[in-house]
Amino acid sequence: MLRVYLAGPDVFLPNAHEMARAKEAICAANGLVGLSPFNPGLDVSLAPDLLWRRIFADNAALMAGADVVIANLTPFRGASADAGTLVEIGWFWGAGKTVFGYSNAPAPFAQRTRALGAVWPDELPGVTVEEFGLADNLMIPGAIAGSGGLFAAPEDGRARALDDLDLFEALVRRVAARSRGAVGTGDEPEQRP
Numbered sequence: 001m002l003r004v005y006l007a008g009p010d011v012f013l014p015n016a017h018e019m020a021r022a023k024e025a026i027c028a029a030n031g032l033v034g035l036s037p038f039n040p041g042l043d044v045s046l047a048p049d050l051l052w053r054r055i056f057a058d059n060a061a062l063m064a065g066a067d068v069v070i071a072n073l074t075p076f077r078g079a080s081a082d083a084g085t086l087v088e089i090g091w092f093w094g095a096g097k098t099v100f101g102y103s104n105a106p107a108p109f110a111q112r113t114r115a116l117g118a119v120w121p122d123e124l125p126g127v128t129v130e131e132f133g134l135a136d137n138l139m140i141p142g143a144i145a146g147s148g149g150l151f152a153a154p155e156d157g158r159a160r161a162l163d164d165l166d167l168f169e170a171l172v173r174r175v176a177a178r179s180r181g182a183v184g185t186g187d188e189p190e191q192r193p
Contacts, residue, residue, distance in 0.1 A: 002179045003033045004172075005063050007089060008072025009082035011038045013163055026169050030176035035062045063091055068149070070171060071101040073136060074162050079112040080136050093143040100175055101144050102152040102167040104160035109136045150174055 004027055010019045020036035027034030037059045046054060063069070069092040073081040080086075081103070089099050105112065113129045134141050135153055144151050152171045154160060160167070 001031060001033050002068065002175070003035055003066045004175065005066035005069045005088070005092070006034050006036045006072075007069050007085045008074075009076040009085060010036075010072060010163065012076075015163070019163055022165060023168065026165065026172050030172050032172065032176055032179070035066050037062060059088070060091075063088060063095075066092075066097070068092070068098040068100060068175065070168070070175065071099065072103075072162075072168065073101045073140065073151075074104040074160075075112060075136075076162065079109065079116045081140065086140065089140065089143055093147050097147065099144045099147040099149040100151070100171055101140070101149070102171050103135050104154065104162060104164050104167060105135075106154040106157050106159055108133050150178075 006020070006023050006027075010016060010023070013019055016038050017040050020038035024034035024036055037055075039055075039058060042051075042055070042058075044051065069089060071081070071085050071089050073085065076082040076085075089101065092099050107115075110129045110131055110133070117129075130138060132138055135151065141151060150171065152167045152174075154167065
């Protein structure tokens with residue numbers, strides 16, 4: 001069975017444990033093994049300098065044991081995806097593994113960046129914004145496309161909550177169909193990231 005690392009800021013949600021189990025169940029229902037970085041057994045009483053190193057080591061081991069990554073690239077704490085998630089997709093791309101991603105935000109990166117800049121301006125004047133119409137910084141869709149992966153975003157233009165699983169579930173079905181060699185799953189068409 002294909003082993004899927006479930007990257008994203010979901011670990012920071014108040015219902016992180018339930019989200020991890022829900023994503024793992026969706027993967028299992030589609031014949032995949034979901035590997036969530038959320039670890040309910042983690043000893044959070046460790047000193048902070050030991051705790052963060054433990055989390056990093058645990059996540060790195062999970063990534064090493066995974067075949068692919070499905071990343072929640074919904075903007076988190078800014079105009080772009082979660083910084084840790086971006087490191088993880090870079091790791092998968094660099095390891096020659098396939099990167100899949102989804103975002104529950106339909107607005108392009110440039111639009112979100114300008115909206116954020118209106119509230120929190122850049123420190124230097126004249127800083128440019130990428131105008132490629134992409135869902136995030138060009139390196140993110142580049143890693144997805146370069147790895148042969150797929151990206152999903154709302155086709156109806158309606159934003160979804162960070163923890164909405166509709167697009168995740170549709171992407172999991174496509175990843176599962178691809179792993180079985182199936183063509184034409186009937187799910188939403190591949191989108192440009």
